[in-house]
Amino acid sequence: MLIGKKILLGVTGGIAAFKAASLCSKLVKEGAEVRVIMTESATKFISELTLQALSKNAVYTDTFDEKIPEKVAHIELADWADLVLVAPATANMIGKMAAGIGDDMLSTTLLAVTAPIMLAPAMNVHMYTHPAVTRNMAELRSRGVHMIEPGVGLLACGYTGKGRMEEPEAIVEEAKLFFARQAKRAALPLAGKKVVVTAGGTIERIDPVRYITNDSSGKMGFAVAKAAQELGADVTLIVARTQVDPPVQINAVHVESAVEMYEAVSARWRETDILVKAAAVADYRPKSPAQHKIKKSGDELQLELVKNIDILQTLGEQKTTQFLIGFAAETDHLEQYAKDKLKRKNCDLLVANDVTQTGAGFGTDTNIVNIYDAAGLVQSLPMITKEEAGLRIMELAAERLAGAGK
Known part of the structure; x- marks a missing residue:
């Protein structure tokens, strides 16, 4: 997958810079064309000559050292790359990237890059968990930067x-x-498939100005819908209350209550190939919503609730050829509840997350999920952007559909 690929390798000033020599060598042996940018501090740990010999290309360290007069080096390198890999990525460089600072050759080039970026962080354990560093990494993840998680051991x-x-x-x-997945996306594995995705939190009216809802932002559902479209599917979003607007390029059907969502999904169910139930649907609704605003009176207000239809379970019982993906937001006993929900609701896949984990709750731009099927855990995804998680989910769905001959 690396033959002919153009990889820009950024090396920053940490002791792990010595690993850049091995990394550069292995990338070249796999057939990649590698160009290297080093920070000044990186040259204290490993020489430019070493990486020049291994990459068989000139190494860049100085923004003002223009090796080809008719070209601006940091722009030319930014445009040239198919992938940018910063390894090691120090806390300093991560902070510069998050703040948009360009004060050396590498950070300036990174500001001009439009290709995907991967970072391999390397630093002291306390630096890695410092609030500023975790905030900066979360910010970069939200922009689509891929983090290669560091290992645990003696530093x-x-x-x-x-x-x-x-x-x-x-x-x-x-x-x-990364390049294998790029090739998959180019092949459009979901071309010709109809995918329906539900997103957001339903609203159950108490009166014309009040309602019951939940904390769902809609971001995960939107990410799944965008991923499905990227893989070639004909996508319909059924959208309840959300914190952000749905993607403009995807057909969106707006609903409010659980009943309306069920009706919208049911109307499309027969022609659906994949249904992703990412919405947080209210389990109960007021039995008798007031026609006018309820006026304050007394110290207590009793509200009688009745159970809503369980959309996921109902469709799970009805499905024939449809591929059904459910979601479970839990606060404890994640695996137990996820497996139970998958079985009870006859899902093909169940995506579960613990919303008490930092970076995995409602409203965040990242998620930490486990994906289950009838046999158990299929994939465990670390903290990644919801866009990345959505892509992983839909790639898995496409593989399962292809395997089933659908």
Whole structure:
């Protein structure tokens, strides 16, 4: 997958810079064309000559050292790359990227890059968990930057913990996986398939100005819908209350209550190939919504609720050839509840997350999910952007559909 690929390797000033030599060598052996940018501090750990010999290309360190007079080097490199890989990525460079600072050759080039970016963080365990660093990494993830999680072990500073740059072999595999997935997307594995995605939180009216709802932002459902469209599907979004607007390029049907959502899904159910129930549907609704605003009177107000239709379970019982994906937002016993929900509701896949985890709750731009099927855990995804999680989910659905011959 790396033959002929243009990889821009950024090397920053941490002790893990010595691994960049092995990484560069392995990328070249896999057939990639590699160009290297080093920060000044990186040259204190490993020489430019080493990476020049391994990449067989000139190494860039100085923004003002224009090796080809008719070209602006940092723009030419930014335009040239199919993938940018920063390994190691120090806390300093991560902070510069998050803030949009360009004060050296690497950070300036990164501001001009339009290709995908992967970072392999490497730093002391306390630096890695510092609030500013975690905030900066979350910001970069939300922009689509892919983080290659560091390993846990003995660090150069003497501490033991998370912060070791991932090994070069594993980083090369990440790069190969990236290009393999690019090829899959280009092949449009969901072309001709009709995908329906529900998103947001339903509203159950108490009176004309009050309602029952939940914290669902709609971001996960929107990410799934965009991924399905990117893979070639004909996508319909059924949207309840959300914190952000739905993607403009996707057909959206707006609903309010659980009943309206069920009706909208049911109307499309027979022609649906994949249904992704990412919406948070209210379990109960007021039995008798008031026609006029309820006036305050007394110290208590009793509200009688009745159960809503369980959309996922109802369609799970009705499905024939449809592929059904459910979601479960839990606060404890994640695996137990996810497996139980998958079985009871006859889902093909169940995507579960613990909303008490930082970066996995409602309204965030990231998620941490486990994906289950009838046999158990299929994939466990670390903290990644919801866009990335949506793509992983829909790629898996496309593989299952292809395997079933649908």
